Amino acid sequence: MSVRAKKHLGQHFLTDESIAERIADSLSLNGYKHVLEIGPGMGVLTKYLLKKDTNTHVIEIDTESVEYLKANYLNLANRVHEQDFLKYDLTEIFNDEPFAIIGNFPYNISTQIVFKTLEMREQIPEFSGMFQKEVAQRICSKEGSKVYGILSVLTQAFYDADYLFTVPPTVFNPPPKVESGVLLLKRKENFSLNCDEKLFFRIVKTAFQQRRKTLRNSLKTFNLSDNLKAYVIFDKRPEQLSVASFIELTQHIENDDKAL
Numbered sequence: 001m002s003v004r005a006k007k008h009l010g011q012h013f014l015t016d017e018s019i020a021e022r023i024a025d026s027l028s029l030n031g032y033k034h035v036l037e038i039g040p041g042m043g044v045l046t047k048y049l050l051k052k053d054t055n056t057h058v059i060e061i062d063t064e065s066v067e068y069l070k071a072n073y074l075n076l077a078n079r080v081h082e083q084d085f086l087k088y089d090l091t092e093i094f095n096d097e098p099f100a101i102i103g104n105f106p107y108n109i110s111t112q113i114v115f116k117t118l119e120m121r122e123q124i125p126e127f128s129g130m131f132q133k134e135v136a137q138r139i140c141s142k143e144g145s146k147v148y149g150i151l152s153v154l155t156q157a158f159y160d161a162d163y164l165f166t167v168p169p170t171v172f173n174p175p176p177k178v179e180s181g182v183l184l185l186k187r188k189e190n191f192s193l194n195c196d197e198k199l200f201f202r203i204v205k206t207a208f209q210q211r212r213k214t215l216r217n218s219l220k221t222f223n224l225s226d227n228l229k230a231y232v233i234f235d236k237r238p239e240q241l242s243v244a245s246f247i248e249l250t251q252h253i254e255n256d257d258k259a260l
Helices: 017-025 063-072 074-079 107-119 133-140 150-158 197-209 243-254
Strands: 034-038 055-059 099-104 126-132 159-167 180-187
Touching (some): 017 099, 017 126, 017 159, 099 107, 126 133, 150 243
Parallel strands (some): 034 055, 034 099
Antiparallel strands (some): 126 180
């Protein structure tokens, strides 16, 4: 029995064992004992996770894949969760314990997976996965890059992001039309921001929605004082600001009346 890849679920099954093993080996497994694989399909990556000294769970929305996994990985059967990762309350599985996330992610929901990880960053010290190559590069890009944006800044505020390697379309069934990229996120030791985090998210998103404008123009809706807008950082466009600069900007806006 094999599982048919379903287009509406964005399924492209990895067929290269060595790549699956490299992805499994990318996690350090330090400081946590649980791993959650998203979208395991027929378990090409799962089998390598099960060899490790970790408590592996998988979450899969495709009923056919769930049946395959339960039939072929008997020692995993009670840790196969037939759920939608984006909608499921993961504390049902892990309570408040830390866990890593790993997977060959469906391209159509990959950025949403990252955003949910950021929401749960208190519990997720490590994250490794396969994305469409340009999305993986965007997450890992630094200021000054044309692809640097909301996803880059918000992810790198809390995690160190490393682009590990590129994967060709030929190692998937069916092959996607684009290359893939594997990245690793390791949560920073001090991952709480020294500013209002909700305001930080709002500023980053608002700035990049008009990325060609200077911050003085793109952040007009924040009703900033003339005194603050005279600050040199407002002459810049968002892609010129590092994560640290966005945190500093948030601090200034937070304390606008006494900023300068």
